[in-house]
Amino acid sequence: MESVIEVNNVSKSFGKLNVINQCSIQVEKGSITGLIGPNGAGKSTLFNIIAGVFPPDSGRIVFDGEDVTGLPSNQLFSRGLLRTFQIAHEFSHMTALENLMMVPSGQLGENLLNTWFKPSLVRSQEQEVRQKALDVIDFLKLEHVKNELAGNLSGGQKKLLELGRTMMVDAHVVLLDEIAAGVNRTLLKDLNDNILRLNRELGYTFLVIEHDMDMIAKLCNPVIVLAQGSVMVEGTIEEIQSNPEVIDAYFGTDVS
Numbered sequence: 001m002e003s004v005i006e007v008n009n010v011s012k013s014f015g016k017l018n019v020i021n022q023c024s025i026q027v028e029k030g031s032i033t034g035l036i037g038p039n040g041a042g043k044s045t046l047f048n049i050i051a052g053v054f055p056p057d058s059g060r061i062v063f064d065g066e067d068v069t070g071l072p073s074n075q076l077f078s079r080g081l082l083r084t085f086q087i088a089h090e091f092s093h094m095t096a097l098e099n100l101m102m103v104p105s106g107q108l109g110e111n112l113l114n115t116w117f118k119p120s121l122v123r124s125q126e127q128e129v130r131q132k133a134l135d136v137i138d139f140l141k142l143e144h145v146k147n148e149l150a151g152n153l154s155g156g157q158k159k160l161l162e163l164g165r166t167m168m169v170d171a172h173v174v175l176l177d178e179i180a181a182g183v184n185r186t187l188l189k190d191l192n193d194n195i196l197r198l199n200r201e202l203g204y205t206f207l208v209i210e211h212d213m214d215m216i217a218k219l220c221n222p223v224i225v226l227a228q229g230s231v232m233v234e235g236t237i238e239e240i241q242s243n244p245e246v247i248d249a250y251f252g253t254d255v256s
């Protein structure tokens, strides 16, 4: 098995609070790996470190075999590692299709000189981007809302659109931070199905933070439990749910 993300002995403090403590995890290429743990365990902080939002105090992050510790998000983005973000307010007045078309970086049309001197090149690239966006709409079965303003989409449709944006840049590793929050059951099934399809059909690797245990159980193998900034245990969802230490620390007495 080949790791696509390696977190090696990473630590991070905010002031006197040690949030991540000598934490090491590996995400295998082609896996959908779950990251769970109690509130405040450090999951989002670890995501932010992996995604280059801020550097660790110590330790290393390896992505695709290269040390990327401290590289900013935009550089990781161009290497194919990205996290989903909520659709920014300023994009809510654009249609779902336009939101997808906005994603690719370095569009030739943005450069005024190109629009003057190489108009045909710009036009053909715009057509290419539009076609790709239409393919993504088709893949995610969002055809019926493609011309709807993003701000008018339902919570679940917005999450699908966020997932769609990762397809526009050919991401191959995607960090999903609580993507199920606030999504109704029907759309949650669509979301799960699409994550599985991206994984199986297009080879995406996912690292998923999620409080929804049904979603973790349906999608993730392995599941890593983080507690107080370090790995408590890693295994299949069945192993996790029957681990006495995890039951005690995380599930309380509700889990049989």
Ligand SMILES: Nc1ncnc2c1ncn2[C@@H]1O[C@H](COP(=O)(O)OP(=O)(O)OP(=O)(O)O)[C@@H](O)[C@H]1O
Binding pocket: 014, 017, 019, 037, 038, 039, 040, 041, 042, 043, 044, 045, 046
């Ligand atoms: N920028 C920051 N400055 C100071 N403290 C922070 C910062 N970010 C996170 N923390 C603290 O770090 C701890 C871990 O937070 P983090 O959001 O990583 O946990 P989490 O496991 O994602 O929690 P949850 O499941 O509740 O989202 C918390 O005590 C939080 O208050």
